[in-house]
Amino acid sequence: MSAFNRRNFLSKAGNFSLAAVAASIAQPVWSRNLHSAIEKAQTLPPAALAGDEAFWYYVQQAYTTSSGIINLNNGGVAPSPKSVQEAMKRYHDISNEAPSYYMWRIVDQGREPLRNSLAKLAGADAEEIAIHRNASEALETVIFGLDLKAGDEVVLTKQDYPNMINAWKQREERDKIKLVWINLDLPSEDTDYITRQYTNAFTAKTKVVHVTHIINWNGQILPVRKIADAAHARGIEVLVDGAHSFAHFSFTIPQLGADYFGTSLHKWLSACIGSGLLYVKKDKIKNLYPLFGAPDTQRDNIRKFENTGTRPFFIEQAIHKAIEFHEMIGAERKEARLHYLKNYWMQKVQTLPGVKLGTSLNKEFGCAIGLVAVDGRKPAELDNFLMTNYKIHTVGIEWENIKGVRITPNVYTTTKNLDVLVEGITAFVKKGAF
Ligand SMILES: Cc1ncc(COP(=O)(O)O)c(C=O)c1O
Incomplete structure (x- = not known):
């Protein structure tokens, strides 16, 4: 190496290592610690890591949760990790510089990449994923959007979530559909018993079955796939309330056999408060009315469910960071x-x-x-x-x-x-x- 080249190389190497040091200093301690804990954990099976308090302590440091109270109601809504909160604040600040420019033309540029990332997480096609503000919005889009007539039957349980029950009751009152109620005896480890409660309620008039993937009252996981298969065998459509299941335990939406699936992202994905997702199977999009009117050109397009007017894109876009965090820990x-x-x-x-x-x-x-x-x-x-x-x-x-x-x-x-x-x-x- 000539003297010139050597000098050049050394100065580049110096720049590189300085940059690396600067980057590692810029990264907060909690983040560096978590990163190295995750690196070390790569070879451990999840079950072995589950009780490793040192590892999970580093995860805890990624949050800003109160040390004054012990929050054991993460079922209601979950806090977001720091990286998600910070992203939301950044997007909020930039939106306020000139909202119609930064929010609509800049921040919202992340919507299609977000749809792709959510679709990957859900194991679905991006053209089946709409971004909503919560599970109620997603599920009520389906409840109010299905083309049902007087006398059509919908099977649901007394243990479903009140918002969804009330939405169905409103349809009953307005459209004279018939609600057929199941009363589940929970907890249960008897898949056949649970499935039978649904299938016994099916009649020739049943058009839809509403299944809650995890019953919010006690955390019971229901055998959605079995119920969905039995429903489809009779030509019944399947709506799954996945408010509590998405990013909580591993499954893909298509594995469930759902025609429609709605979830919150502010529960188990730890996205910002006020975020949700709607999945509609591709061939079902056309016949489902959106809750908020959409142009004819969007009839077959999943985006027709996103015409909800001006909304907090800063919350929506911070979902990217929640996905990153979820994937970093590992589902x-x-x-x-x-x-x-x-x-x-x-x-x-x-x-x-x-x-x-x-x-x-x-x-x-x-x-x-x-x-x-x-x-x-x-x-x-x-x-x-x-x-x-x-x-x-x-x-x-x-x-x-x-x-x-x-x-x-x-x-x-x-x-x-x-x-x-x-x-x-x-x-x-x-x-x-x-
Ligand atoms: C089973 C179930 N469905 C729907 C919802 C509604 O979720 P969101 O508040 O995100 O609309 C909840 C909320 O706790 C729930 O537990």
């Missing part, structure tokens, strides 16, 4: 950890006197969400006791035949947090008559 690792956390606390309280678990410990029938009840005590009593004495935030459930306190950890929850929960439930039981 399988996340699922294994969530299941581990649920079983961790449930196994510790299940033998306490009077305690009844309202959720299966089996992976096929439950994941992160767990319900616990104490004989002779109201769910609200335990819920209040945990907040008053331990600053644990949960939710008391009394809905139809389901009663208990719902506990929902997330990837940032530590087993230390759950030890406090176990202590709280134990103290509550001791305080009672048992």
